[in-house]
Amino acid sequence: DAKTTQPNSMESNEEEPVHLPCNHSTISGTDYIHWYRQLPSQGPEYVIHGLTSNVNNRMASLAIAEDRKSSTLILHRATLRDAAVYYCILKGVSNSGYALNFGKGTSLLVTP
Amino acid sequence: EAGVTQFPSHSVIEKGQTVTLRCDPISGHDNLYWYRRVMGKEIKFLLHFVKESKQDESGMPNNRFLAERTGGTYSTLKVQPAELEDSGVYFCASSLAEGGYEKLFFGSGTQLSVL
Numbered sequence: 001d002a003k004t005t006q007p008n009s010m011e012s013n014e015e016e017p018v019h020l021p022c023n024h025s026t027i028s029g030t031d032y033i034h035w036y037r038q039l040p041s042q043g044p045e046y047v048i049h050g051l052t053s054n055v056n057n058r059m060a061s062l063a064i065a066e067d068r069k070s071s072t073l074i075l076h077r078a079t080l081r082d083a084a085v086y087y088c089i090l091k092g093v094s095n096s097g098y099a100l101n102f103g104k105g106t107s108l109l110v111t112p
Numbered sequence: 113e114a115g116v117t118q119f120p121s122h123s124v125i126e127k128g129q130t131v132t133l134r135c136d137p138i139s140g141h142d143n144l145y146w147y148r149r150v151m152g153k154e155i156k157f158l159l160h161f162v163k164e165s166k167q168d169e170s171g172m173p174n175n176r177f178l179a180e181r182t183g184g185t186y187s188t189l190k191v192q193p194a195e196l197e198d199s200g201v202y203f204c205a206s207s208l209a210e211g212g213y214e215k216l217f218f219g220s221g222t223q224l225s226v227l
Contacts, residue, residue, distance in 0.1 A: 032212040043116075043203050043218030044155065051213070092212045099145070099157035099168065100216065 004088045009107040012078045020073040020106055022088030027068050031092035034100070035062065035073045037084040044087070044102070047073065083110045114138065116219035118204050124225045130192040133222045137186070137206030143167075144187050145207075145216065146179060150200035161187060162210065194226045 005023040012018040024033065035047040048055055048062045050071070055062040061074040075082055087105040091098055117136045125131050137144045146158040158177070159169040163184035172179070176195070181187040191198055201223050205216040 030212060034215070036216075038155075041220075043205075043220050044216075045218065046215040049213065049215060091214075098210055098212060098214070099160065099171065100147075100155075101157075102147075102155040104154060 003101070004090060004103055006086075006088050006103065006106045008104065009109065011109045011111065012075075014080060014110055014112050015077050018075040018078045018082070018108065018110075020075075020086050020088075020108065021070065022072070023070045024088070024090055025069045027090055028092060031090040033062065033064060033068075033071050034089045034091045035060070036087045036089060036100070036102075037082075038087070038105075039081075039084045047086070049091070078108075078110045080110050080112065083108055116204055116206050116217050118202075118219035118222050120222060121220065122223045122225075124227065125194055126227050127196055128193045130190065131194055131224060133189045133191075133202055133204075133224070135187045135189070135204030135219060137204070138217055141206035141208055141217075142184070143207040143210050143214075144181060145205040146187070146189055147203040147205065147218075148200050149203070150197065153200075155203065158189075167210075191224075194224075196226050199224055199226045 034049040036044045038044045050062045063072045085105040085107050087102050119134045142163050144161040149155045157171040160167045161181045164181050178190045201221040203221045205218040207214045207216045
């Protein structure tokens with residue numbers, strides 16, 4: 001399965017933008033790039049996904065490199081409620097179907 | 113619209129006992145998944161149902177775990193007999209279809225403690 005690499009942790013000030021990087025140099029042409037986050041004591045929550053083009057939704061933006069070997073999740077104005085573990089996941093057909101491989105993720109700390 | 117619901121939210125049992133976890137997916141979602149996080153480890157896939165059929169159970173750790181999805185609606189995950197290493201958080205998720213583009217909706221999980 002194609003793997004992703006993320007920093008273990010990042011810190012941001014409240015109301016500032018946050019750029020969470022993800023490297024996925026072995027991505028295949030059919031892999032979608034998904035981001036999920038897990039808030040404390042909750043289940044994972046879908047954030048955004050994309051294939052080749054940049055994507056925006058009400059939660060975040062996803063910037064995908066032209067060669068698709070890296071991507072960046074952008075939170076435009078971090079709030080205290082955005083403190084969570086963020087997972088960058090490649091979702092495509094593998095020998096495990098479309099199972100999500102969560103990895104370790106990036107723990108985001110947001111300070112007032 | 114109700115999300116994915118899991119019951120119970122917490123379960124404390126003794127080693128050797130049996131525990132059954134339940135998951136109610138979002139109505140109309142044919143795809144149902146079980147994941148778990150054991151202490152200090154990453155969230156790992158257990159299995160995937162499409163309606164009532166097991167599509168992929170490659171992540172099930174051993175034959176002490178039995179998952180069912182009667183009538184393609186709710187699902188149960190039974191652990192019998194439970195061992196200490198089964199302690200962790202068990203998450204259920206559902207999706208409308210299967211594909212790289214599909215997003216999963218997760219429940220809040222069941223915290224299982226085996227003493």
